[in-house]
Structures are given as C-alpha cells and as structure tokens.
Amino acid sequence: MKAKHVMTCPVITATADMTVREVAQVLTSHRISAVPIVDAAGKLIGLVSEGDLIHRVEISTQVQRSWWLSIFTSNAQLAEEYARAHAGKVRDLMTHDVISVEPETPLSEIARLFERNRIKRVPVLDGTKLVGIVTRANLVQAIATLPQENLPPLQNGALRDKILKHLESQTWLNRAQLNVTVENSKINLWGLVSTEAERKAARIAVEEIASGNVIVNNIALEPIPTWV
16 A cells, blocks of 8 residues: 555645744644645645644743753753744744655555654655645554455555545535545545534545445544533
8 A cells, every 4th residue: 555545635734924823723623633834836845733832832831941950951952942932933833854755655664654753644745746644544544444364455546536536525524634545446434524414424425426335434523522
C-alpha cells in the first residue's frame, strides 16, 4: 500500500499571514488536529498542530520555570518558548521544516517516519503540489481494511477517487473528517460526523457511486461534550 491509497484529500490549509486565533478556529471548525501552511502559489511552507497551541499566553499555559531552573536553560530555548507563546501570526508559530512524502511512498516507510521523528502526520506532495495528508489514523484504517491473510495492496484506486470526488461535492459533509479505503471492491467508510442523519447520508452517497459493492460504514458519531 502507498500514501495515495489512504491519504485524506483535499487538504484543509491555512496561510502564514493568518493570526493564531484564526488558525485555531480553522482547527476547531474542521475538527482537525493540524493544518498545513501554504504560500500564495499553494506551496507547502509549514505546519501548525494542536501541540503548537498548547503553551499560549492567552490561556495562561505558557511554560513557566522557577528562577533556578531558568539558570540551566539556554537563552535560545527561553527565547523560542517566549516567541511560541506570544506570537500573533502563524508565520512565527508554525513548524518550518515539515517532513513530507510522495503519493507513491509505501506505508511502511511512512510508519518508520512517524516512529523515527515522533510525528503524527505527513503532508503528501506531488512535486510541489499538496495533494493529501496521511495521519496515524489513516494507517490504522488501512490495517483494519486488509484481510488477515495474504495482505495485498489496496485495489480499485479509480473507484476510491470517484467516491471521494462525489463526497467532496456534498455541502452538508465535512470531508476533512472522513476517509474511504477500497480493497478488492470492498468499501470502508471512516471518520466522525455530528449526527446519525449525516452518517446515513454519507453511506447513501457512496451507494450512489458503488451500489454493487460491499460497503462497510465505520463512521462514528462525535461524543457529546460533558458540559451539554
């Protein structure tokens, strides 16, 4: 299996001139944990994740050290922590050196990248064009899709592309939260939706394109917040 078989696409993106508040709103509204940052030409230039927003002055979670511990912390590290906690623009907060892969990159190599670099996701680039993103959840989905014996590569890439294109055209659906895998004409739907109506409609939308195939609806409902 390769990146192109399991990647989520299209990709929600943000720009470097957005404010930190705006990028936080992007993550929240699309229910994603990270967003690639692109320039005016659509070229990948960075990435912002939830982890980048944990230590922020607005919510009083910036790193705070005792005076004696600060003595043993380099000025460079202290300066970097200050910048990340107080930065107003995405350009000053984003990770610049983003590890990426190609559509043909095997999933085994992606798994090694995750482990070696302690990361949770990699953008997928076709040349310089951002075409998808592969997360740890996508790898788990791929494992769950495969039969227990003779683990073959995913088939019917054209069918998957057709299904994804159809789902993207549905305005009621948050595509950033859904994924599709196809193996030997068996279609698996994955992701989260807010209501049972959306879950049902997503299945029906896939049936419109592939009514003769086995369709397994693994889409789950988002948990209800405890304060509701």
